[in-house]
Amino acid sequence: MSRLILKDLVKKFDNVAAVNHVSLEVEEGEFVTLLGPSGCGKTTTLRTIAGFYQPDEGEIYFNDRLMNNIPPAKRNTSMCFQSYALFPHMNVWDNIAFGLKMRKISQPEQKKRVAQALEMMSLSGMEKRMPGQLSGGQQQRVALARAIVTQPDILLFDEPLSNLDAKLRVQVRVEIKEMQKRLGITSIYVTHDQDEALAISDRIVVMNQGQIEQVGDPQSIYLHPMTSFVAGFIGLANILSGQVVARKENQVQLELPFGRFWAFAGGLRASVGDTVRFSFRPENVVQYREGSPNKVSATIQHAIFMGDTIDLFLDAKGTRLRARAESAAKLKPGDIAVFSIDETAFQFLE
Amino acid sequence: MAATKQKNLWYVRQARRKRRFTTLLTVFFILVQVLWVGVPIFMTVLWSLVDPNHPWSFPNILPEKLSWGQWMYVFKYTNILRALKTSYTLAPCAVLLSFLFSLPTAYVLGRKQIPGKKFFQTIVLLPIIMPGMVVALFLSRVFNAFGLAQNFFGLVLAHTLMGLPYMIRVLTTSFEAIPQDVIDAAENLGANTFVKIKDIFLPMVRPGLLAGMIFAFTTSIEEFNLTFIIGTPTFETIPTILYSFLGYNFIRTNASVVALIMMIPNIIMLFAVENFLKSDYLSASLGKL
Amino acid sequence: MERKNVSSIDYLLLIPGVGFILLFIGSSIFITITQSFGVLSVTGKSQFTIENWKAIFHDKESLDSILFSLKIGLLSSVGTLLFAFPVALFLRKGGSGKRFLASLIKIPLFIPALVAAFLIINLISYHGIVNEALLALGIIKKPLRMLNDKFGWGVVAIQVWKNLPFVLLILSSSLASIRDDTIDAARNLGAGTFSVLFRIYVPLAMPGILVSMILMFIKAFGDFAIMSVAGPTYPPSIALRMRNTATLFQEWDKAAVLGVIIILTTLFITWLYSRLAEFVTGRK
Numbered sequence A: 001m002s003r004l005i006l007k008d009l010v011k012k013f014d015n016v017a018a019v020n021h022v023s024l025e026v027e028e029g030e031f032v033t034l035l036g037p038s039g040c041g042k043t044t045t046l047r048t049i050a051g052f053y054q055p056d057e058g059e060i061y062f063n064d065r066l067m068n069n070i071p072p073a074k075r076n077t078s079m080c081f082q083s084y085a086l087f088p089h090m091n092v093w094d095n096i097a098f099g100l101k102m103r104k105i106s107q108p109e110q111k112k113r114v115a116q117a118l119e120m121m122s123l124s125g126m127e128k129r130m131p132g133q134l135s136g137g138q139q140q141r142v143a144l145a146r147a148i149v150t151q152p153d154i155l156l157f158d159e160p161l162s163n164l165d166a167k168l169r170v171q172v173r174v175e176i177k178e179m180q181k182r183l184g185i186t187s188i189y190v191t192h193d194q195d196e197a198l199a200i201s202d203r204i205v206v207m208n209q210g211q212i213e214q215v216g217d218p219q220s221i222y223l224h225p226m227t228s229f230v231a232g233f234i235g236l237a238n239i240l241s242g243q244v245v246a247r248k249e250n251q252v253q254l255e256l257p258f259g260r261f262w263a264f265a266g267g268l269r270a271s272v273g274d275t276v277r278f279s280f281r282p283e284n285v286v287q288y289r290e291g292s293p294n295k296v297s298a299t300i301q302h303a304i305f306m307g308d309t310i311d312l313f314l315d316a317k318g319t320r321l322r323a324r325a326e327s328a329a330k331l332k333p334g335d336i337a338v339f340s341i342d343e344t345a346f347q348f349l350e
Numbered sequence B: 001m002a003a004t005k006q007k008n009l010w011y012v013r014q015a016r017r018k019r020r021f022t023t024l025l026t027v028f029f030i031l032v033q034v035l036w037v038g039v040p041i042f043m044t045v046l047w048s049l050v051d052p053n054h055p056w057s058f059p060n061i062l063p064e065k066l067s068w069g070q071w072m073y074v075f076k077y078t079n080i081l082r083a084l085k086t087s088y089t090l091a092p093c094a095v096l097l098s099f100l101f102s103l104p105t106a107y108v109l110g111r112k113q114i115p116g117k118k119f120f121q122t123i124v125l126l127p128i129i130m131p132g133m134v135v136a137l138f139l140s141r142v143f144n145a146f147g148l149a150q151n152f153f154g155l156v157l158a159h160t161l162m163g164l165p166y167m168i169r170v171l172t173t174s175f176e177a178i179p180q181d182v183i184d185a186a187e188n189l190g191a192n193t194f195v196k197i198k199d200i201f202l203p204m205v206r207p208g209l210l211a212g213m214i215f216a217f218t219t220s221i222e223e224f225n226l227t228f229i230i231g232t233p234t235f236e237t238i239p240t241i242l243y244s245f246l247g248y249n250f251i252r253t254n255a256s257v258v259a260l261i262m263m264i265p266n267i268i269m270l271f272a273v274e275n276f277l278k279s280d281y282l283s284a285s286l287g288k289l
Numbered sequence C: 001m002e003r004k005n006v007s008s009i010d011y012l013l014l015i016p017g018v019g020f021i022l023l024f025i026g027s028s029i030f031i032t033i034t035q036s037f038g039v040l041s042v043t044g045k046s047q048f049t050i051e052n053w054k055a056i057f058h059d060k061e062s063l064d065s066i067l068f069s070l071k072i073g074l075l076s077s078v079g080t081l082l083f084a085f086p087v088a089l090f091l092r093k094g095g096s097g098k099r100f101l102a103s104l105i106k107i108p109l110f111i112p113a114l115v116a117a118f119l120i121i122n123l124i125s126y127h128g129i130v131n132e133a134l135l136a137l138g139i140i141k142k143p144l145r146m147l148n149d150k151f152g153w154g155v156v157a158i159q160v161w162k163n164l165p166f167v168l169l170i171l172s173s174s175l176a177s178i179r180d181d182t183i184d185a186a187r188n189l190g191a192g193t194f195s196v197l198f199r200i201y202v203p204l205a206m207p208g209i210l211v212s213m214i215l216m217f218i219k220a221f222g223d224f225a226i227m228s229v230a231g232p233t234y235p236p237s238i239a240l241r242m243r244n245t246a247t248l249f250q251e252w253d254k255a256a257v258l259g260v261i262i263i264l265t266t267l268f269i270t271w272l273y274s275r276l277a278e279f280v281t282g283r284k
Ligand SMILES: Nc1ncnc2c1ncn2[C@@H]1O[C@H](COP(=O)(O)OP(=O)(O)OP(=O)(O)O)[C@@H](O)[C@H]1O
Pocket: A013, A014, A018, A036, A037, A038, A039, A040, A041, A042, A043, A044, A045, A192
């Protein structure tokens, strides 16, 4: 188990930075997810931690030990690959025992640990099978067993679930999380699936174009996005900008094309006259009830029935908004309806 | 300032050293390879240019005088011109014949699921696998019986036999690579068999066809065993002439000239077709048993 | 792949290619076998006999030539592999210099075997550049005999030079099918260079290694031309011995026995290697 520290990490390919000045501290036993769109540098970061890439600038520490020049074989990390990367010419047992053999662990100890890992991953009885004879889910388990059996300091996951079907994906991610908590191994998990990230992480690192946009626990990332990228990438959001026209105590009044709205200012420093960017979630735009604040009337363009809710696409005086309604609501395209936006829903962005 | 400090850290230096090592290794391999391939060819070129009146012998590092004398001599006093003519009429005939023979076979092997396919594919490889001299000697018995030995048509058949495996393998791979969707789409749009062949199959296997033809052509130009047993002395091709220069009366200078004559077209061909001679074709025709 | 019913037309279409090959190769093998037992003989009378087989197995020169060819076949296949495998590993990942290197290496593939033989003969002959260079560097006192040497090193050198690219191609395509992830996983689990090489690369490339060794062996074992220009005066290679028996001594029946031995050895080695392949890869 190790603390992981990345200091100002830069990794370039052909002079283009795939990872651009990334700094991050991960506590012992913490489960941190790197989340971001395709090509944002998640895999590159992970592979640099594992030692497959040499950073061009910056430093990597496990606890207090500088790791920059330690070869991957000596880092005592374990990586779970998207493709599982099982050794196709070894059976399940030999796959799992590989890391132990490399560490010259004694035979009886190897037996004990492999058996334990098989047990833990419910793979008992499959020792002799070749990877080609296993289902995707079983291969995934073998890969996990192989990763944990060496008792690594840091576990690295690169989209380990993306080759599984949706149901299995949910099930395995719970298992991964449980296993990680039980073993208490520091883990870095890469995914571009936000649901997965929200469900599994202690903290989420949102990345974009090689840089960190925001770090925080799942709730704060979802509820308090700080940049329009984070707001737009995680969940659905209406991202708008408008002028501050009034300010009183903890509230500001915003001028928008479809009206003026009061919002809780939070830490907003803007004064009257400034233009600010902000976001609010569709679930905060609900049908108007007597006494609700911030009235908006809008034309319904599309109403999509989702089962538990109705997804609405609105046109408010030329501005497109997303909103939610209860599934029993009688709304159809062309209707004009009145909505309200909660004052606490506004998140001001950088 | 911070950047320069960064650049001097020991681990950055070490990483850079590692990269430099890889580059050095590449350069080293290239140098070795240049020597490995270049020196033999260069020496042969030198030998072919040694002036007949100033022989190149032991203590001299380089020949005293270079001239085209050997080339003149070879063209004037040996059978090389006739051999060239034989080789270069034989090869196109063999290529054409092996193309015609391989097309239907490759189509079936590439696009149909027939019982015994594996067996047929192995049969196709036989001319490459079977020891050349055995086939040559005892095929010559058969050819003798049918009057095909010492006969141009017999030679064409023999060379076709040696070119067929390459042609069939490469074409089979090309036929396999055509997506069934494309053919279904063509059929769906009303293409009949003739249109399918003309507008779908032939254009799509053309790169493979070219590769196969080149293989068959060079195979024919190089073919020695069958030609030697079945063709000589009536017909001499470049390899059999070279063999005679290398054999009982070893004449290094003449052999150099003939070796170059035989090699140059091949190397030109190699570089001319590098682009589409992807290793896929090479391994399709040579590798994978 | 069309999944229509098999029609006899498909088999008809196979005739020009497969039929042609079967006719010519089949007939020559057939003649070789029958003639080795004196049947369908051109010389002497046609009658079943095993005298020819006995004669060959009592003929020292034939036995020596068989052993010699086996040795050359083995050395050539192993030698080529030892040269080609490191290069194939080095070339596995692309790079600008490497692409150039790869096309340089391919050149001997397009140089006919006899020409290749001559090119190398030129270098390793008594006063060839290799000897001269070694003398000049003071490594040897007097030129080495590498051409027509008793052992056959000259032949092996030519086989290696000529067939390196061929083996390299086969090895490269089997190395290319190894996923980068697999290698990374091994390194991540603590495997050093040595372990990655012998526990991952070699076993995974084993099918390619075996195929290239079979093909190399077959080529070198049954070779006639290179052996006859660069091989020792005694023993001759088995193919050379066979051809001399047939055309110089006009003993076709005995030559046929040698022919059958070449074919059988070829088949046996192929079978042996394929069993080995099954054993190594652990599956049928
Ligand atoms: N080996 C490489 N050589 C050159 N460029 C690379 C290499 N690996 C990654 N890149 C580039 O670096 C950038 C970041 O890639 P990376 O693989 O880290 O993205 P990612 O966040 O993992 O994306 P994904 O979700 O698609 O896996 C991309 O623009 C990619 O093209």
